[in-house]
Amino acid sequence: MDIPYTVxxxxxxxxxxGKIGIWLFLASEVMLFGALFASYxxxxxxxxxxxxxxxxxxxxxATFNTIVLISSSVTxxxxxxxxxxxxxxxFRIYMGATILFGLVFLIVKYFEYSHHFAIGEYPSHNNxxxxxxxxxxxxxxxxxxxxxxxxxxxxxGAKLYQTNPVWFTNRVEHSGLFWxxxxxxxxxxxxxxxxx
Amino acid sequence: MSxxxxxxxxxxxxxxxxxxxxxxxxxxYVFSTDHKVIGIQYAVTGMLFxxxxxxxxxxxxxxxxxxxxxxxxxxxxxxxxxxxxxxxxPEFYNELGAMHGTIMVFLGVVxxxxxxxxxxxxxxxxxxxxxxxxxxxxxxxxxxFLGGITMLGSFFVPGGAAQSGWTSYTPLxxxxxxxxxxxxxxxxxxxxxxxxxxxxxxxxxxxxxxxxLTFMRFPFFVWAQFVTSFLLLLAFPPLEAAGVMQLMDRVxxxxxxxxSGLVVSGQVLANAxxxxxxxxxxxxxxxxxxxxxxxxxxxxxxVAEIIANNTRxxxxxxxxxxxxxxxxxxxxxxxxxxxxxxxxxxxAMAAFFQTTTMIISIPSIVILTSLMLSLxxxxxxxxxxxxxxxxxxxxxxxxxxxxxxxxxxxSDIPLHDxxxxxxxxxxxxxxxxxFALFAGIYYWYPKATGRMMNETLGRIHFWGSLVMxxxxxxPMFIVGLAGVSRRLFDAGSAYDFAQPVMQWNVVSSxxxxxMGIFQIPFIFNFFWxxxxxxxxxxxxxxxxxxxxxxxxPPPHGNFAVEPQAYRGPYExxxxxxxxxxxxxxxxx
Numbered sequence: 001m002d003i004p005y006t007v008x009x010x011x012x013x014x015x016x017x018g019k020i021g022i023w024l025f026l027a028s029e030v031m032l033f034g035a036l037f038a039s040y041x042x043x044x045x046x047x048x049x050x051x052x053x054x055x056x057x058x059x060x061x062a063t064f065n066t067i068v069l070i071s072s073s074v075t076x077x078x079x080x081x082x083x084x085x086x087x088x089x090x091f092r093i094y095m096g097a098t099i100l101f102g103l104v105f106l107i108v109k110y111f112e113y114s115h116h117f118a119i120g121e122y123p124s125h126n127n128x129x130x131x132x133x134x135x136x137x138x139x140x141x142x143x144x145x146x147x148x149x150x151x152x153x154x155x156x157g158a159k160l161y162q163t164n165p166v167w168f169t170n171r172v173e174h175s176g177l178f179w180x181x182x183x184x185x186x187x188x189x190x191x192x193x194x195x196x
Numbered sequence: 197m198s199x200x201x202x203x204x205x206x207x208x209x210x211x212x213x214x215x216x217x218x219x220x221x222x223x224x225y226v227f228s229t230d231h232k233v234i235g236i237q238y239a240v241t242g243m244l245f246x247x248x249x250x251x252x253x254x255x256x257x258x259x260x261x262x263x264x265x266x267x268x269x270x271x272x273x274x275x276x277x278x279x280x281x282x283x284x285x286p287e288f289y290n291e292l293g294a295m296h297g298t299i300m301v302f303l304g305v306v307x308x309x310x311x312x313x314x315x316x317x318x319x320x321x322x323x324x325x326x327x328x329x330x331x332x333x334x335x336x337x338x339x340x341f342l343g344g345i346t347m348l349g350s351f352f353v354p355g356g357a358a359q360s361g362w363t364s365y366t367p368l369x370x371x372x373x374x375x376x377x378x379x380x381x382x383x384x385x386x387x388x389x390x391x392x393x394x395x396x397x398x399x400x401x402x403x404x405x406x407x408x409l410t411f412m413r414f415p416f417f418v419w420a421q422f423v424t425s426f427l428l429l430l431a432f433p434p435l436e437a438a439g440v441m442q443l444m445d446r447v448x449x450x451x452x453x454x455x456s457g458l459v460v461s462g463q464v465l466a467n468a469x470x471x472x473x474x475x476x477x478x479x480x481x482x483x484x485x486x487x488x489x490x491x492x493x494x495x496x497x498x499v500a501e502i503i504a505n506n507t508r509x510x511x512x513x514x515x516x517x518x519x520x521x522x523x524x525x526x527x528x529x530x531x532x533x534x535x536x537x538x539x540x541x542x543x544a545m546a547a548f549f550q551t552t553t554m555i556i557s558i559p560s561i562v563i564l565t566s567l568m569l570s571l572x573x574x575x576x577x578x579x580x581x582x583x584x585x586x587x588x589x590x591x592x593x594x595x596x597x598x599x600x601x602x603x604x605x606x607s608d609i610p611l612h613d614x615x616x617x618x619x620x621x622x623x624x625x626x627x628x629x630x631f632a633l634f635a636g637i638y639y640w641y642p643k644a645t646g647r648m649m650n651e652t653l654g655r656i657h658f659w660g661s662l663v664m665x666x667x668x669x670x671p672m673f674i675v676g677l678a679g680v681s682r683r684l685f686d687a688g689s690a691y692d693f694a695q696p697v698m699q700w701n702v703v704s705s706x707x708x709x710x711m712g713i714f715q716i717p718f719i720f721n722f723f724w725x726x727x728x729x730x731x732x733x734x735x736x737x738x739x740x741x742x743x744x745x746x747x748x749p750p751p752h753g754n755f756a757v758e759p760q761a762y763r764g765p766y767e768x769x770x771x772x773x774x775x776x777x778x779x780x781x782x783x784x
Contacts, residue, residue: 001325001326001752001753002325003325003326003327003328003330003404004325004403004404005328005403005404006328010403013402013403015403016403017328017329017399017403017404020328020398020399020402020403021328021329021332021395021396021399024394024395024398024399024429025391025395027429027430028391028394028395028429028430028432028433029433031430031431031433031434032433032434032436032437033437034433034434035433035434035436035437035438035479035482036437036440036441039437039438039441039452039475039479042472042475043452043470043471043472043475046470046472047470122448122449123444123448123449123450124448124449124450124451124467124468125468126451126468126470127450127451127452127468127470127471130444130448130450130451130452130468133444133448133450134440134441134444134450134452138440
């Protein structure tokens with residue numbers, strides 16, 4: 001028994017199952033981060049004083065990380081576009097680059113975190129740091145999740161390309177949608193935490 | 197997995213067929229990807245947890261009826277830490293109360309109504325071979341399972357399970373014992389499970405419906421599950437966010453929900469402070485109000501199916517019901533703060549939430565009225581599912597109408613946090629939703645097993661439950677209107693004003709225990725009928741919806757031929773037709 005519309009598109013909806021699934025998932029992710037941002041706003045406006053992000057956090061480092069993540073989004077699109085043109089070798093290169101950019105992001109984040117820990121700035125220190133660690137920590141988990149999925153498609157998952165290239169291309173597209181979402185969350189996190 | 201990979205490459209289709217027949221016990225019954233097996237797993241898990249939650253409540257009812265009196269025999273089993281000499285400690289009562297709520301809502305009703313009926317019935321009703329993502333479906337069940345194990349395990353950690361109510365209000369929940377951390381971790385599993393389930397249901401409904409099955413030809417149950425899934429998808433993540441923040445407060449010592457200068461037992465707490473306690477309530481109720489509709493909408497869907505089938509006529513006002521349920525889904529996101537009038541919100545905010553609350557009662561009433569009017573002029577068959585479905589209507593009606601005074605700020609303030617509230621929402625969920633779930637079990641049991649459940653036992657179960665439900669919950673209105681607060685472990689026996697109504701607690705408690713006894717025929721019937729029930733054909737109820745086109749029980753892949761929908765879902769007693777039902781899937 002095969003599930004219909006895993007690969008081919010259903011005529012009246014114009015979509016395959018995976019595309020709907022990933023967009024619905026992203027809708028719920030919007031609600032997750034939306035609730036966290038809303039809580040951040042509420043706690044911030046309710047507190048008598050709130051530090052500006054750049055007095056505590058390292059803006060140049062975060063700017064670098066922003067550039068890294070945006071680049072990874074570009075290579076993600078290139079990876080998918082290579083598959084659309086059936087250029088598997090190029091896909092491997094671009095997908096590898098995407099994963100690598102993710103890794104660079106995590107390493108930078110590690111140095112940021114360990115610097116704060118070293119000077120005793122733990123989440124319990126104040127609510128600014130509580131918000132900072134919770135939001136960036138949850139975002140980091142998403143980055144790791146995206147990297148795991150991408151690494152699977154770079155490695156063992158790529159076997160599917162031999163038997164069903166269309167399906168494989170769709171899967172990479174869906175994982176790309178998730179990756180862009182994770183980028184987008186950072187695009188919101190960067191100004192609201194580091195600059196404002 | 198045992199055959200050489202070469203077979204897979206050359207004949208993927210043939211290999212698939214062979215592969216399915218080779219499934220061993222574990223893949224077939226335990227780690228199955230078949231929506232029917234997963235549905236039954238969900239349903240059985242849900243029923244076990246309902247029973248467990250009910251047992252917790254029966255224990256609580258002892259101390260409410262006879263405060264401070266040692267519970268004979270059973271009481272001694274819980275040890276000196278919980279019931280020294282058989283007398284219940286307040287901490288144990290709180291544990292039971294918090295876990296009763298949590299288990300009933302998140303591990304009982306939702307897994308049975310959404311996971312169980314949704315998984316089993318929905319793909320069949322839309323003529324699909326399975327869910328859109330079978331592996332995610334399996335994962336969703338096992339997340340629930342882990343969440344359930346975490347919740348059960350929390351009873352055995354030092355200090356016991358969570359004690360802060362199913363609402364886990366801060367700041368008390370932040371400074372509570374380690375059971376609360378387990379509760380939060382368990383909730384994160386349960387939320388993940390719901391999330392995976394919800395996106396699977398939505399994708400399945402949109403993509404895998406049979407040819408010709410347009411949205412306005414959906415059985416009402418499919419609509420109910422569709423709206424429910426949207427609520428689960430969009431309302432649960434904020435609670436997940438809140439859960440993460442509470443976990444941070446508890447584990448990392450942050451102060452998201454902890455205000456400055458909080459004094460506990462004469463000591464100022466040493467945290468950073470500056471957090472917002474009411475924020476938790478907002479995030480919690482932003483989930484938990486839509487959650488109320490998650491509990492009731494599938495029930496309405498089940499009742500609609502059974503009423504149409506047993507009155508042998510189309511549902512009255514199908515379109516109005518569909519528009520109402522969609523409208524209900526949207527508005528359920530903007531009524532949450534009517535649970536929070538006691539926080540002392542400003543009049544402008546209270547006015548907004550009162551207005552939306554009054555508005556949301558309209559679609560509920562439209563649906564209930566349509567179901568009532570559907571009975572009019574029908575030649576009703578009173579079988580067990582129909583008895584439960586018909587009883588749902590007045591019971592849910594009582595629950596709904598007694599909710600109106602709670603939706604208005606001015607009348608909510610004296611009533612809130614009294615037994616009145618308990619009576620109100622239990623009328624919605626217990627004789628409301630749970631009766632609908634029983635109706636659904638009796639109705640679809642022949643589809644799942646190929647056998648009928650016993651009618652006589654079903655009737656004993658029904659009448660016993662109906663009477664006892666009212667014996668349990670009607671007195672709570674009286675107790676509540678007398679002003680007795682809920683959550684008091686001694687039922688308020690320390691207060692003078694509570695004395696005149698104390699004897700009603702005894703009535704409620706005996707009602708609960710007798711209701712427990714009336715569940716025995718059901719449990720026996722459920723297992724006995726698997727082997728001994730009357731065998732049935734594909735369509736024993738002479739129903740019109742597509743699930744009855746599949747054999748009973750349906751094989752892997754469900755339908756022998758791919759079904760197609762030719763008409764609306766409830767073509768009963770069509771004038772001039774040869775028989776009194778014209779199935780959706782039969783070409784004239």
